[in-house]
Amino acid sequence: MIKLNLTQRALLVAGSAVGALANPLRGDLVATLGETTGTAALNTMRDKMRMNKTGLEILKDRPRVTGDTMDTEYLSSLPANTFGHHYYQFMSSNKLSAQRAETKFVEDEELAYVMTRYRENHDFLHTLTGLGVTVPEEICLKWYEMVQTELPMCALSALFGPIPLSLAEKRLLLSEQIPWGLACGRASAFFMNIYFERELETDINLMRKRYKISLAPRMKGSV
Amino acid sequence: MLADRVDSEFDDQQDRAENIRRISQISEYAMPVFPSPLDTDPDIWGLTAVMTDRTFHATPSNSEKETHFGYQSIPESEKEEKVKEVFERVADTYDLMNDAMSLGVHRLWKDHFVKSAAPKPTFKCLDVAGGTGDIAFKLHKYMRNVNRDCEKIVVCDINTEMLRVGEERAAQMGVGENFTWVEGNAEVLQFPDNTFDLYTIAYGIRNCTHIDKVLEEAYRVLKPGGRFMCLEFSEVNNPLISQVYDKYSHDVIPVMGQLIAGDFESYQYLVESIRKFPNQETFAEMVAAAGFEVVEYENLTFGVTAIHSGYKL
Numbered sequence: 001m002i003k004l005n006l007t008q009r010a011l012l013v014a015g016s017a018v019g020a021l022a023n024p025l026r027g028d029l030v031a032t033l034g035e036t037t038g039t040a041a042l043n044t045m046r047d048k049m050r051m052n053k054t055g056l057e058i059l060k061d062r063p064r065v066t067g068d069t070m071d072t073e074y075l076s077s078l079p080a081n082t083f084g085h086h087y088y089q090f091m092s093s094n095k096l097s098a099q100r101a102e103t104k105f106v107e108d109e110e111l112a113y114v115m116t117r118y119r120e121n122h123d124f125l126h127t128l129t130g131l132g133v134t135v136p137e138e139i140c141l142k143w144y145e146m147v148q149t150e151l152p153m154c155a156l157s158a159l160f161g162p163i164p165l166s167l168a169e170k171r172l173l174l175s176e177q178i179p180w181g182l183a184c185g186r187a188s189a190f191f192m193n194i195y196f197e198r199e200l201e202t203d204i205n206l207m208r209k210r211y212k213i214s215l216a217p218r219m220k221g222s223v
Numbered sequence: 224m225l226a227d228r229v230d231s232e233f234d235d236q237q238d239r240a241e242n243i244r245r246i247s248q249i250s251e252y253a254m255p256v257f258p259s260p261l262d263t264d265p266d267i268w269g270l271t272a273v274m275t276d277r278t279f280h281a282t283p284s285n286s287e288k289e290t291h292f293g294y295q296s297i298p299e300s301e302k303e304e305k306v307k308e309v310f311e312r313v314a315d316t317y318d319l320m321n322d323a324m325s326l327g328v329h330r331l332w333k334d335h336f337v338k339s340a341a342p343k344p345t346f347k348c349l350d351v352a353g354g355t356g357d358i359a360f361k362l363h364k365y366m367r368n369v370n371r372d373c374e375k376i377v378v379c380d381i382n383t384e385m386l387r388v389g390e391e392r393a394a395q396m397g398v399g400e401n402f403t404w405v406e407g408n409a410e411v412l413q414f415p416d417n418t419f420d421l422y423t424i425a426y427g428i429r430n431c432t433h434i435d436k437v438l439e440e441a442y443r444v445l446k447p448g449g450r451f452m453c454l455e456f457s458e459v460n461n462p463l464i465s466q467v468y469d470k471y472s473h474d475v476i477p478v479m480g481q482l483i484a485g486d487f488e489s490y491q492y493l494v495e496s497i498r499k500f501p502n503q504e505t506f507a508e509m510v511a512a513a514g515f516e517v518v519e520y521e522n523l524t525f526g527v528t529a530i531h532s533g534y535k536l
Binding site for chain 1: 477491
């Protein structure tokens, strides 16, 4: 954890914002921007977690999702209808690693954990919403996350992310994906309060129903 | 036991006096320019520990000597490892970062350094802590311009990652056969006495745990008549410029490190280690204390960097 003074923080926000816009593939810049601008939203998120029984448990246990905590052998052995199996399918078919950037610039250690947890929930959300890893789908998920978390970084990605997309993709975003993100974000349970690790053996459709998460509209080119 | 260890060794006494003299010079400098938790700790250099250790041999063995790692005080044995870690992390983006941090000026400093060294083609040159080859390439270019048939340059670095970067770059430039890359510690060089005509160390000595040992080793491996040259960050004397420079290095450089190299801490360490390094006068005295003669220094860019030089006569 790194303590920043005001100048350093301002420069880091400005620099990572410019850098992330210039090169959105630099995940580390996006992460840095998220951390340096997220304090207010992280506070709200923590409060929401504290007011929820499961959320409180998560804050107490501080479960982590890393390559080590997720047993691929166990996940792949789960029945095809389970959340765990879908998660395994999503991760392996996209060749993703569960490892996420460490939180470095959030000073309060509980808020730092909330940030980490938010990041580590991202792949679970992909699994539940059925969204893949193409740029339009990631943006779609960002709209959902923005409504749920109010993190400025999500808003930035949600707003600026679509710029390089084709006209057809933008049209699809505007007509279907963004409305889904907004609606589902408002309707569904606060995802930070889902103890995903305990739901690995739950039927995925049951989970969607319980937490009111609807499948996102099918993307062009996605399966 | 305490008494006879101290009393019986006259040499030890002399060393001690020398040490205390040095400490009194250094400690004035050693206060960090920026507020840090260590401000309250007068022993930033870990030198009190050195003193006590030398004066009272009966101190319990678990009170290991401490040294500085940036503004942190850490046990001496850990510094080498920590510095190594830092350079492993930054090896690949090292040159890009140098350009960004110094706004390209480090190239001018290095050019000037090599021009001042003016190596003859027949010189046996050793570049210590020269992993990425920056100085070695410039030395080679200089020597080759005088005579295409020039001596091989030996590059020594404690960090294999940095050496790898240098070796790759040499191969890319098609000059690989002109260099020998050696992994080694500047404090205990593996070369025989009286081997080299020129010893260079650029932005490396700051990271060594025992600067005096590095200087002694430099003296040992140089031939009589050989020259020691060191390029290192130093102290800005102009108060106005030093304020701007301090603000810049403290607030901007670590942020650049994060943005360009994804690494805040390593560059924070860099800035802190610059502040901890002895200033021009103090370092010149250390060079002289190692036995070098005609010791002099030249400030570059208001003393942001300085070239130190001395001859083994």
